[in-house]
Amino acid sequence: DQQVxxxxxxxxxxEGRISILNxxxxxxxxxxxxxxxxxxAEGPTFLISISSIKxxxxxxxxxxxxxxxxxxxxxxxxxxxxxxxxxxxxxxxARGGSNYKLTFGKGTLLTVNP
Amino acid sequence: xxxxxQSPRHKITETGRQxxxxxxxTWNHNNMFWYRQDLGHGLRLIHYSYGVQDTNKGEVSDGxxxxxxxxxxxxxxxxxxxxxxxxxxxxxxxxxxHQPQHFGDGTRLSIL
Numbered sequence: 001d002q003q004v005x006x007x008x009x010x011x012x013x014x015e016g017r018i019s020i021l022n023x024x025x026x027x028x029x030x031x032x033x034x035x036x037x038x039x040x041a042e043g044p045t046f047l048i049s050i051s052s053i054k055x056x057x058x059x060x061x062x063x064x065x066x067x068x069x070x071x072x073x074x075x076x077x078x079x080x081x082x083x084x085x086x087x088x089x090x091x092x093x094a095r096g097g098s099n100y101k102l103t104f105g106k107g108t109l110l111t112v113n114p
Numbered sequence: 115x116x117x118x119x120q121s122p123r124h125k126i127t128e129t130g131r132q133x134x135x136x137x138x139x140t141w142n143h144n145n146m147f148w149y150r151q152d153l154g155h156g157l158r159l160i161h162y163s164y165g166v167q168d169t170n171k172g173e174v175s176d177g178x179x180x181x182x183x184x185x186x187x188x189x190x191x192x193x194x195x196x197x198x199x200x201x202x203x204x205x206x207x208x209x210x211x212h213q214p215q216h217f218g219d220g221t222r223l224s225i226l
Contacts, residue, residue: 006156034214036217041219041220042219042220043204043206043217043218043219043220044157044204044217045217046214046215046216049214089156089157091157100145100147100162100164100208100210100215101147101159101162101172102147102159102215103159104149104156104157104158105156106154106155106156107156
């Protein structure tokens, strides 16, 4: 059973516009959520995270929103740049009991067109 | 700068062979993880360790083993390589619950 779902395998946006990447989860024990960006032939790079005690976290052009009742989070990139073209992974963790494990979604390929 | 390195970056081997992938981190992190990335599956956890002499199975651990004899290294061994283990393997480490995992650049393993 897939506990973290990214239902859009790909997304294409124009440079300067907003990119919205979505992620749904099923495990109500998840309390820490992260987004990673991955370029080809490189490892995933941490982008931004949010704890379940918050509903929004912002870092420059990147904002993550968390809707706990809907078990949904989204990553907004504004404005989108061609260098943002990459695969984006959503990940979640249940940190209670010193659990450091992450469960990842399948990823969304974002293409930002000049 | 502290870092996490994986070696080799690419490897081709035959079914039935034993293969060991290396992971070395210089952050002095207690927590280390091995994932595999396959098309249509994202990143799946193979094994993880929370400190020296500690190892735990992840969701896809069959056919793999790890050992943790020091803080810096977590080698991943495929005891008898199978074609289904052809994949890209990533190692990661983290300091604590409040810090994200940092990933190496991966090892692309092909088993013929």
